[in-house]
Amino acid sequence: MLEGKLEELSQGAVARVRAAANAEDLEAIRVEILGRKGTLAAVSKDMGKLAPAERARIGKLLNAAKQGLEAAIEERKKAFAAAALQKRLDREWMDMTLPAPGPRPGSLHPITQIQMEIEDLFTSLGFTVLSGPEVETEFNNFDALNIPSDHPARDMQDTFWLEDGNLLRTHTSPVQVRGMKRLGPPLRMIAPGRVFRNEEVDASHEHTFYQLEGMMIDREVSIAHLVYYMKTLLGGIFHRSVTVRLRPGYFPFVEPGFELDIKCLICGGDGCPVCKQSGWLELLPCGLVHPNVLRNGGIDPDQWNGFAFGLGLTRLAMMRYVIDDIRLLQGGDLRFLRQF
Ligand code: DAH
Numbered sequence: 001m002l003e004g005k006l007e008e009l010s011q012g013a014v015a016r017v018r019a020a021a022n023a024e025d026l027e028a029i030r031v032e033i034l035g036r037k038g039t040l041a042a043v044s045k046d047m048g049k050l051a052p053a054e055r056a057r058i059g060k061l062l063n064a065a066k067q068g069l070e071a072a073i074e075e076r077k078k079a080f081a082a083a084a085l086q087k088r089l090d091r092e093w094m095d096m097t098l099p100a101p102g103p104r105p106g107s108l109h110p111i112t113q114i115q116m117e118i119e120d121l122f123t124s125l126g127f128t129v130l131s132g133p134e135v136e137t138e139f140n141n142f143d144a145l146n147i148p149s150d151h152p153a154r155d156m157q158d159t160f161w162l163e164d165g166n167l168l169r170t171h172t173s174p175v176q177v178r179g180m181k182r183l184g185p186p187l188r189m190i191a192p193g194r195v196f197r198n199e200e201v202d203a204s205h206e207h208t209f210y211q212l213e214g215m216m217i218d219r220e221v222s223i224a225h226l227v228y229y230m231k232t233l234l235g236g237i238f239h240r241s242v243t244v245r246l247r248p249g250y251f252p253f254v255e256p257g258f259e260l261d262i263k264c265l266i267c268g269g270d271g272c273p274v275c276k277q278s279g280w281l282e283l284l285p286c287g288l289v290h291p292n293v294l295r296n297g298g299i300d301p302d303q304w305n306g307f308a309f310g311l312g313l314t315r316l317a318m319m320r321y322v323i324d325d326i327r328l329l330q331g332g333d334l335r336f337l338r339q340f
Contacts, residue, residue, distance in 0.1 A: 254287025
């Protein structure tokens with residue numbers, strides 16, 4: 001009788017082990033059957049009532065049933081472990097032969113981009129790119145450019161003076177003087193760079209900003225040459241032909257001096273908020289180089305003349321990308337810079 005019960009029990013248990021859904025279920029089944037208070041333990045208790053010969057026989061059967069069950073449990077455990085490993089391998093699979101993703105590409109600052117475009121354009125027109133120092137002499141920044149120390153034009157450029165009498169250049173125009181002295185006429189040069197003024201910082205003013213100076217000296221240079229080069233420059237930057245006009249403008253180092261405006265690119269001249277309803281955008285000051293400046297650069301104004309211009313690179317970048325706060329360009333915020 002006990003034998004039949006044992007047989008039934010062990011067959012049922014093996015079937016349950018094989019059907020166990022996961023490791024936890026399996027453990028529960030193991031405890032229920034093989035545990036100290038489990039079903040098989042109850043059977044072995046009942047064996048006490050048997051005759052010794054019968055007890056030995058049933059005892060053997062009991063052990064066989066136990067071993068059979070333990071083997072079934074072990075087999076099932078292995079199957080679970082193999083399935084778990086396979087799942088992990090599937091999840092963590094990768095193709096080691098694929099190329100590595102590489103570093104995230106950076107990009108050039110919008111001002112650098114415009115500067116490089118203009119450099120390309122002017123070098124294609126035979127101009128040399130010069131750079132001058134950011135710490136300048138008073139003479140190069142002012143006197144040589146026809147701005148003596150008592151000249152009111154000095155007040156327009158709030159200057160950072162250094163204790164040794166030098167200064168942080170307030171514009172790129174002193175590179176004109178260096179270029180004339182170093183290279184002599186005929187001369188075609190541009191000079192991009194950083195300039196400094198003691199300004200209160202707000203949405204449209206910075207103490208540090210970028211300009212690009214240009215100068216061409218040759219025989220009989222005229223305003224027509226100036227306009228031609230400026231139109232070429234602006235067409236190159238804005239990728240379309242632009243209409244320009246000259247208004248008189250005063251700068252001690254040019255005579256005559258102009259403010260060059262372009263017809264507003266947003267409204268085409270009808271008037272809009274960008275051009276403050278005027279139809280024109282003030283873009284760059286320029287003029288024919290003053291004879292005193294040529295002389296200070298060691299060039300004979302009776303033999304040579306030329307034009308010069310000063311482009312606000314920072315302002316140009318703001319116009320091209322419609323950036324309404326100058327501080328964004330200086331702040332180093334990657335969320336802003338990644339857009340370019
Ligand atoms: N240096 C002037 C400034 O920063 C701009 C300028 C005006 C430059 C006229 C020029 C020029 O070369 O011809 O305000």
